[in-house]
Amino acid sequence: MSDLIIFFTGTLNKKFEGLYRTRDGFDGYGACTQFEPTSARSAFPCFDEPALKATFDISLKVPENKIALSNMDVREVTSDQKGFKTFRFHTTPRMSTYLLAFVIGTYDFIEDRVPISGASGENCKDIVVRVYSGVGAKEQIIVERYYKEVELPHLNKRKFLVPQELTMSQFVCIIRNRMKIGQSKALFLLVNNRSMISLSRTIAEIYSEYLHDDGFLYITYTSQEVFGMDLQTTHCFERRCSSQKVLNNNKPLNVFIGEGNEIQPKQLKKLL
Numbered sequence: 561m562s563d564l565i566i567f568f569t570g571t572l573n574k575k576f577e578g579l580y581r582t583r584d585g586f587d588g589y590g591a592c593t594q595f596e597p598t599s600a601r602s603a604f605p606c607f608d609e610p611a612l613k614a615t616f617d618i619s620l621k622v623p624e625n626k627i628a629l630s631n632m633d634v635r636e637v638t639s640d641q642k643g644f645k646t647f648r649f650h651t652t653p654r655m656s657t658y659l660l661a662f663v664i665g666t667y668d669f670i671e672d673r674v675p676i677s678g679a680s681g682e683n684c685k686d687i688v689v690r691v692y693s694g695v696g697a698k699e700q701i702i703v704e705r706y707y708k709e710v711e712l713p714h715l716n717k718r719k720f721l722v723p724q725e726l727t728m729s730q731f732v733c734i735i736r737n738r739m740k741i742g743q744s745k746a747l748f749l750l751v752n753n754r755s756m757i758s759l760s761r762t763i764a765e766i767y768s769e770y771l772h773d774d775g776f777l778y779i780t781y782t783s784q785e786v787f788g789m790d791l792q793t794t795h796c797f798e799r800r801c802s803s804q805k806v807l808n809n810n811k812p813l814n815v816f817i818g819e820g821n822e823i824q825p826k827q828l829k830k831l832l
Contacts, residue, residue, distance in 0.1 A: 570603050578602035582665065584694075590626065590665030600657035608657050616652045621645070622664050629692065630662040667692040672719050693721045699767040700775060703735065706782035712747070713739050724764035728757055735781060750780045 572591060573580050578599040584590040593603065601608035620628040621644050628647040635648045652660070673686040698721040705714055715738055722731060732749060741747070751757055751770045767777045 566605050568605055573602070584626075584665045590663070592663050592665075593661050595660055596658040598658065600660060606657050610656045610658060613654045613656055615654055616660055618649045618652075618660075618662060620647045620649075620662060620664065622647065626664050626666055628662060628664050629667075631660060633688075666695050668695050668698070668721075669693070672717075691719070691721050698723050699763050699777060701763070701767075701777045701779055703779045703781065706750070706753075706780045709782045711783050712741065712745070712781060715739060722763045724762065724767070726763045727759065728761055728763070728766065729759040731763065732759070746783045748782045750782065752778055753780045 570579060577594050579591060579593050579602070582590045582592045593600075595603070595608075597610070598608050600606050607614075616631075618630045618632070620630070621641070622628050624639070624643055624645050630647075630649045631652050632650040635650045637645055637647055639645045669690045669692045671688055671690040674689050675686050701720045701722050702718055703715060703720060704718055705712060715735070717738075728749065732747060735749070736743075736747060748756070751766060752772075755770065757766055763777075770777055772778055
């Protein structure tokens with residue numbers, strides 16, 4: 561068997577297809593690929609047809625301050641030239657060219673190990689899963705169920721990279737959606753297992769104030785119901801009530817009360 565070696569020059573375009581240039585918020589530019597349906601041919605010589613499949617051995621030489629990502633995990637990284645480093649990836653499975661991908665840029669990541677069960681159900685090995693984001697653009701958060709919680713389900717993941725500008729109110733919605741629970745189920749988020757935070761505060765503000773020594777922000781979730789009303793809270797409680805008066809107006813009643821306060825029955829009567 562012989563090897564066919566082709567030297568070629570491709571184009572780093574701005575069209576968001578093939579191999580295109582991206583803006584690296586850290587220190588300039590990066591690169592990314594979008595080969596579907598037939599744009600791989602613009603990046604390298606290939607039989608760019610979905611029905612034709614092959615394995616791929618990807619090597620990427622990038623500036624030393626960048627990292628490279630591809631379909632497979634990294635086999636080795638070498639410094640063959642001053643100011644550059646080369647990422648060599650493991651061989652891919654047989655696949656179409658449009659499934660091939662690689663990214664070059666400046667990124668942070670978090671990782672976790674996910675157990676993979678064998679055919680008979682036993683755990684045979686762990687797979688390392690990483691989530692990448694732009695440097696400084698997101699904060700690392702670990703979300704876990706309160707140890708006494710019995711009603712809310714466990715999340716299918718516990719490590720999150722959350723945009724700094726996201727508010728706690730938006731983050732609550734993300735957690736609700738991931739657990740697939742409706743608005744009828746109450747939800748509390750506690751920081752460091754004890755502190756409740758205003759829904760209007762951003763992740764960046766909370767992260768800077770409550771950051772743990774290991775670089776993570778720890779959030780615990782639990783449920784509670786008060787006076788038959790659904791309650792969704794962090795440091796500022798939001799009470800959503802329903803009454804005939806509210807139903808007639810077809811509008812939800814949202815009541816915000818101060819930190820650490822509980823709504824009393826006589827207050828509730830005034831509101832309704």
